[in-house]
Amino acid sequence: MRAAVKYALALVALAVAVAPVYWLVTISIKHDIDQFAVPPLWFRFQPTARHYVEIFGDGNLARSLWNSTFVASVSTMLAMLLGVPAAYGLERLRWPQDWSRKIGFWILSTRMLPPIVTIVPLFLMLRGIGLLNSRLGLILIYTTFNLPFVVWMMQGFFHEVPRELEEAAMMDGDSRMGALVRVVLPVTKPGLAATAVFCLIVAWNEFLFALILTQTSASTTLPVAIASRVTQYEIKWGAMSAAGVVAMVPVLVFAGMAQRYLVRGLSLGGVKG
Amino acid sequence: MIRNLQRSLPGVPWVAPAVLLLLTLTIYPLIYSVKVSLTGPAGFSLAHYARLVQDRFFLQALTQTLLYTAVALSIEFVLGFALALLIDSLAHGRGFFRAGLLAPMLLPPVVVAVIWRLIYNPQFGVLNGMLRGFGVNTSALTWTSGEGSALASVILVDVWEWTPFLFLLLSAGLQALPQEPLEAARLDGASAWQMFRDIVLPMLKPVIVLAILLRAMDLLRIFDQIFILTQGGPGFATETVSLYIYRTAFRFFNFGYAAAMSFLGLALTVAFARSLMKVMRVAR
Numbered sequence: 259m260r261a262a263v264k265y266a267l268a269l270v271a272l273a274v275a276v277a278p279v280y281w282l283v284t285i286s287i288k289h290d291i292d293q294f295a296v297p298p299l300w301f302r303f304q305p306t307a308r309h310y311v312e313i314f315g316d317g318n319l320a321r322s323l324w325n326s327t328f329v330a331s332v333s334t335m336l337a338m339l340l341g342v343p344a345a346y347g348l349e350r351l352r353w354p355q356d357w358s359r360k361i362g363f364w365i366l367s368t369r370m371l372p373p374i375v376t377i378v379p380l381f382l383m384l385r386g387i388g389l390l391n392s393r394l395g396l397i398l399i400y401t402t403f404n405l406p407f408v409v410w411m412m413q414g415f416f417h418e419v420p421r422e423l424e425e426a427a428m429m430d431g432d433s434r435m436g437a438l439v440r441v442v443l444p445v446t447k448p449g450l451a452a453t454a455v456f457c458l459i460v461a462w463n464e465f466l467f468a469l470i471l472t473q474t475s476a477s478t479t480l481p482v483a484i485a486s487r488v489t490q491y492e493i494k495w496g497a498m499s500a501a502g503v504v505a506m507v508p509v510l511v512f513a514g515m516a517q518r519y520l521v522r523g524l525s526l527g528g529v530k531g
Numbered sequence: 532m533i534r535n536l537q538r539s540l541p542g543v544p545w546v547a548p549a550v551l552l553l554l555t556l557t558i559y560p561l562i563y564s565v566k567v568s569l570t571g572p573a574g575f576s577l578a579h580y581a582r583l584v585q586d587r588f589f590l591q592a593l594t595q596t597l598l599y600t601a602v603a604l605s606i607e608f609v610l611g612f613a614l615a616l617l618i619d620s621l622a623h624g625r626g627f628f629r630a631g632l633l634a635p636m637l638l639p640p641v642v643v644a645v646i647w648r649l650i651y652n653p654q655f656g657v658l659n660g661m662l663r664g665f666g667v668n669t670s671a672l673t674w675t676s677g678e679g680s681a682l683a684s685v686i687l688v689d690v691w692e693w694t695p696f697l698f699l700l701l702s703a704g705l706q707a708l709p710q711e712p713l714e715a716a717r718l719d720g721a722s723a724w725q726m727f728r729d730i731v732l733p734m735l736k737p738v739i740v741l742a743i744l745l746r747a748m749d750l751l752r753i754f755d756q757i758f759i760l761t762q763g764g765p766g767f768a769t770e771t772v773s774l775y776i777y778r779t780a781f782r783f784f785n786f787g788y789a790a791a792m793s794f795l796g797l798a799l800t801v802a803f804a805r806s807l808m809k810v811m812r813v814a815r
Binding site: 271272 | 539540541542543544545546548549550552553556557558559560561563564567614617618620621622624628630631632633634635637638639640641642644645646647648649650654655657660661663664691695699700703748751752754755758759772773776777780781786789790793794796797800
């Protein structure tokens with residue numbers, strides 16, 4: 259009996275968490291006439307794909323979708339390219355006293371800085387060098403965002419690899435870099451993948467910097483494109499919801515892929531920018 | 532010389548590129564921002580900081596941010612902890628419930644805002660729609676567009692979105708607890724409440740501190756959802772520090788004043804984090 263009450267409570271919590279998301283999906287596939295029926299239609303309505311057809315026919319939204327994909331993947335690659343060697347260097351190479359801990363802590367502390375503190379100077383800097391309203395500017399910013407996270411995550415994963423592995427490879431004539439690439443990285447593959455996935459999510463979800471640094475429809479990302487639609491006076495609910503679903507699906511898929519590492523990745527801001 | 536450096540500090544070339552990027556795009560902007568905040572029309576000036584104390588809009592935004600943080604954090608902590616204990620005590624389906632309960636915090640904040648626009652809209656929203664279905668007169672229920680209800684409404688969105696975060700950390704903490712002390716206490720006939728108070732809570736304290744700290748730091752800088760849901764309105768009802776800084780910098784183009792405000796905000800965040808750490812250490 260007590261167990262039944264517990265499961266009932268858990269189901270209620272689950273419904274509260276999931277129902278709003280479900281509602282978004284239903285609005286995105288409802289005909290306009292069904293969207294605001296009273297009482298609301300949760301299950302019984304005629305589905306339609308027309309809102310999706312509409313948003314993909316809209317050049318601006320399609321371009322912002324591409325911008326988001328491009329910016330998120332390039333910035334993730336850059337953050338991994340810079341962060342993985344740094345993590346390895348801090349974890350495995352010889353440092354005087356506790357330098358490695360201190361440097362690691364300093365790197366992580368840059369992640370704790372509220373974005374609103376650096377956004378004014380970054381805006382002025384990017385404007386100065388002509389990178390405002392460009393994907394490159396945003397890529398640089400997101401790389402900086404994710405770098406501390408990559409270093410911190412990968413240090414943990416490298417720490418779990420036994421030193422004997424790479425020492426053996428280096429005995430056989432591999433350089434440090436060779437040992438890292440051929441022996442250590444293959445062992446840490448799940449960790450690498452999870453770290454990259456969290457970087458992708460951060461860059462994909464980020465809003466504030468994209469809002470300020472990319473204001474032209476040619477350069478802006480999906481979240482900003484959606485937000486500009488939300489704040490317009492006349493809102494097309496179906497199209498807006500469809501765009502929301504498009505923005506949401508990749509994130510849920512990615513998170514599912516990195517499920518085993520959710521706690522490690524999310525606790526230090528692996529999702530929030 | 533370079534060769535010597537290479538020998539005594541072999542890690543430097545590995546770490547240098549990352550550190551250089553962070554210096555250029557984090558530390559340099561920070562210094563630059565200090566400079567901007569201390570520059571008036573005629574060179575060095577403390578005017579921006581002096582203005583802070585008299586700006587009642589800033590003070591209201593600050594009060595609202597603190598209120599928002601305190602209320603949202605308390606509710607999210609209690610709910611998240613309760614959920615963690617509940618799911619942890621289930622015999623089956625823990626993975627299933629956990630995955631579903633985490634969904635809200637994974638969504639892009641923009642999507643969260645879109646979802647709650649669909650829910651809160653006074654005429655077309657599903658919330659008032661359901662209430663009307665039950666025969667409630669909803670003409671006074673304006674949620675995010677009502678002066679009196681807007682702040683509570685955006686806090687509710689935050690609770691929906693971020694309770695999963697506290698749930699995630701606390702339930703990971705619960706899973707990592709050693710089972711022996713709990714078994715021993717059970718054999719000694721301790722009640723569930725005693726076990727929770729005397730064993731689970733003290734052992735979980737580091738996780739609790741971490742979770743509260745991380746969430747509080749994010750709450751103090753809240754921007755995205757409020758920006759999309761209410762733009763700080765109606766009037767000034769949901770304005771927060773981050774929104775006010777945004778408006779000052781990018782609507783009124785007063786970069787110096789915006790920078791000064793952001794440093795006050797940063798100082799408060801750091802002070803808050805430090806005092807929390809201290810309190811939790813003393814309480815042990």
